[in-house]
Amino acid sequence: MSSETASRPGPEREPGPDTSPDASPDTVTEAATDTGPDTATTGTARPEAATAPTARPESALSLPLETVAAAAPGPAVAVVAVRAGESRTLCRGASAATRFELGSVTKTFTALLLAEAVARGELDHDDPITGRLPAAAVPEGYGDRITLAHLASHTAGLPVLPPGLLARAVPRFYTNPYEGFTPDHLLHALSQTRVRHPPGQRVRYSNFGVGLLGRLLSDAAGAPYGEALATRILTPLGLADSTCDPELPQATGHWHGRPRPPWRIPGLPGAGALRSSARDLQRYLEVLLSPPPEADETLRTALHDVTRPRATTPGGDRMCLAWKARTHTARDGGEFDLLFHSGGTRGFTSFAGFCPAARVGLAAVTNSSPTLRGTFIRTAYRTLRDLAAEIPAR
Numbered sequence: 205m206s207s208e209t210a211s212r213p214g215p216e217r218e219p220g221p222d223t224s225p226d227a228s229p230d231t232v233t234e235a236a237t238d239t240g241p242d243t244a245t246t247g248t249a250r251p252e253a254a255t256a257p258t259a260r261p262e263s264a265l266s267l268p269l270e271t272v273a274a275a276a277p278g279p280a281v282a283v284v285a286v287r288a289g290e291s292r293t294l295c296r297g298a299s300a301a302t303r304f305e306l307g308s309v310t311k312t313f314t315a316l317l318l319a320e321a322v323a324r325g326e327l328d329h330d331d332p333i334t335g336r337l338p339a340a341a342v343p344e345g346y347g348d349r350i351t352l353a354h355l356a357s358h359t360a361g362l363p364v365l366p367p368g369l370l371a372r373a374v375p376r377f378y379t380n381p382y383e384g385f386t387p388d389h390l391l392h393a394l395s396q397t398r399v400r401h402p403p404g405q406r407v408r409y410s411n412f413g414v415g416l417l418g419r420l421l422s423d424a425a426g427a428p429y430g431e432a433l434a435t436r437i438l439t440p441l442g443l444a445d446s447t448c449d450p451e452l453p454q455a456t457g458h459w460h461g462r463p464r465p466p467w468r469i470p471g472l473p474g475a476g477a478l479r480s481s482a483r484d485l486q487r488y489l490e491v492l493l494s495p496p497p498e499a500d501e502t503l504r505t506a507l508h509d510v511t512r513p514r515a516t517t518p519g520g521d522r523m524c525l526a527w528k529a530r531t532h533t534a535r536d537g538g539e540f541d542l543l544f545h546s547g548g549t550r551g552f553t554s555f556a557g558f559c560p561a562a563r564v565g566l567a568a569v570t571n572s573s574p575t576l577r578g579t580f581i582r583t584a585y586r587t588l589r590d591l592a593a594e595i596p597a598r
Contacts, residue, residue, distance in 0.1 A: 263290065264287075268591060269293075270294065271587055273568075274583075275579045276570035277570060278457075278553070278570035280298040281295070281298070281569070282481070283584075284482050288564070291490070302454070303445055303480060304552055305476075306554045306569070307467075307476045310474065313437060314414055314417055314433075316507070317432065319505070319507075319525060321425070323501075323509065327352060327424060330351050331351060332348065333420065334348050336424070337420075341391045341394040343362070346402050347399045350403045352417060353525070354413075355413045356414065359515045361405075363408075364409060364412065366385070366390060368396065382472065383468040385470070390416065390471045404515070411475040429473040430448030434446075440503055441487065443488065446481070447478070447479055455552075456571060467551070480569075488567070489556070489565030490565070492511075493564075493565055511524055511529075511560060513529055528543065528545065529541050529543050535593050540559055540593070542588060555584040562595035564595065566587060
């Protein structure tokens, strides 16, 4: 873990793209069968393994992918870009099917799981958490005013990490700091928390809050978080490689050059437990940019819902459901919004972002944890911004 996060391990806190990432730990397992030579693929096909590069017309996306890959601190990297119907993937030290830990990018999937349940009519964004928790677990102060949407938009007023987590993290600080924090510990931590400001007034990034949201959504679905996510989101969208299971093959994570074990986060899976591949991330970007007609109406509605701003940060950025939105100026002088999220674990760094107006998206993952001087996330964000700026504003 980098020095900047030594005090609070966990899925990476959302950084500003123009500053060093405020990271945290995660880890990975090894899958020799999932690694392969450098590859570059185009189109929407989902190859089962890496293949040797073949000659093809140079894409306008090739150089941007190379730029992001060059900033990767890990021995394996996968970068995916989609723009106006074209897609391109660059994999080094991995195949398009290799799983990487996503860390806090998981939160965008948790938000989509909430939006899907709301579109079904099972839940409402304004449902209070009080009716879904034991009375003794409701946080003190303004805790009884917290809603599901507050949790998803980081406006609930909960701290970054649950009380007591750091103490439990010490024995596994360099490998799996979240492993000792269980679902029971989550409820106890809530009872020890005081919310000091009315929810909805301030954006305060919280692994605790989105982790709690994942717990409430799994309770409502009557299934563990990973199972509920797979049934309602991953399988319907065709994300066959994506999973929360730490036992399945994935790339090996690294921290300061040393291999790390698979990341385990039993008490807060909705905050950072998901693994995914380059080909699944490509598909994820595509459906966010253009919800597929073959998906049912509830899922299409949910894909639009997660992009709607819910709050404004002091710097002027807007918080959607998990995604942060930032406005930029296009080459033609118009404005466009980027939606983005980054993640970090004890062994991985990740980024995903898209511009709905320009129909541009980019995702990048590497198997090394974020560092104070790392530029991987910043480079990915700026590359996405530059790709979107080339498209006339709409």
